[in-house]
Amino acid sequence: MKLRSDSFPDGGRIPGEFAFAVIDPAGRPALSRNRNPHLAWSDVRAGVKSFVLLCHDPDVPSRADDVNQEGREVPASLPRVDFFHWILLDIPAGLREIAAGSHSDGVTTRGKPGPDAPGGLRHGINDYTQWFAGDPAMKGEYFGYDGPAPPWNDSLLHHYLFRLSALDVERLEVRGRITGPSVRAAMEGHILEEASWTGNYSLNPRIA
Numbered sequence: 001m002k003l004r005s006d007s008f009p010d011g012g013r014i015p016g017e018f019a020f021a022v023i024d025p026a027g028r029p030a031l032s033r034n035r036n037p038h039l040a041w042s043d044v045r046a047g048v049k050s051f052v053l054l055c056h057d058p059d060v061p062s063r064a065d066d067v068n069q070e071g072r073e074v075p076a077s078l079p080r081v082d083f084f085h086w087i088l089l090d091i092p093a094g095l096r097e098i099a100a101g102s103h104s105d106g107v108t109t110r111g112k113p114g115p116d117a118p119g120g121l122r123h124g125i126n127d128y129t130q131w132f133a134g135d136p137a138m139k140g141e142y143f144g145y146d147g148p149a150p151p152w153n154d155s156l157l158h159h160y161l162f163r164l165s166a167l168d169v170e171r172l173e174v175r176g177r178i179t180g181p182s183v184r185a186a187m188e189g190h191i192l193e194e195a196s197w198t199g200n201y202s203l204n205p206r207i208a
Contacts, residue, residue: 001043005037017035019201034146051167054087107146154202168190
C-alpha cells in the first residue's frame with residue numbers, strides 16, 4: 001500500500017495553511033487556516049475492510065516548564081512524547097482519497113464536534129483537548145483534525161507522521177474515549193498493512 005499527498009512532499013515542510021498556527025510578521029504565532037491536508041492511497045491488498053488514519057507528532061516536549069516562555073528555549077535534549085493531531089476511523093474499504101479541507105477548514109474555538117464525521121466516518125479526540133484544558137477561552141473537546149502549532153521557542157524541528165492502517169474489520173471497536181492510544185490498542189491484531197507520509201513544521205523563527 002502506498003500513501004501520498006498533494007499538499008506537501010514526504011519529508012518536506014507542511015505549508016502554513018495546514019497548520020493550527022503560523023508565525024506572524026512580528027515573529028509570534030497567529031492562528032492559521034487549519035485545513036486538513038490532501039491524502040490519497042493506492043496498491044491496497046485484497047481483504048481490506050476499512051482504514052484508520054492517525055496523525056501524531058512524536059517531538060512534543062515531555063515537560064512544559066520552558067514551553068512558549070520569553071527568554072527561554074526548549075532544549076533538544078528534553079525527552080519527547082506523542083501528540084495526536086488527527087484520528088479518523090471507519091474509512092470505507094473503497095475510499096482512496098481525502099480532499100484537502102474536507103475535514104477541517106479553520107480553527108474552531110473549543111473544538112469541532114464529534115465523533116460523527118463526513119461520510120459516516122468517526123473522528124477521535126485529538127490532544128488539543130488536553131493542551132487547552134486550563135485555558136477558559138479555548139478549553140473543550142477537540143475532535144477531528146487540528147494542525148501543527150509546536151512551541152515557538154522549541155529548538156527541535158517537529159515531525160508529523162500520517163499513518164494509514166488497513167484493517168480486517170469494517171468498524172473498529174474502541175474501549176472508552178476515542179483517543180490515539182485507545183485506537184492503537186483497538187487495532188492490535190487487525191492491521192493487514194500500513195503506509196505513512198511525514199511532514200515537518202516549526203514556529204521557531206530560528207529554524208523555521
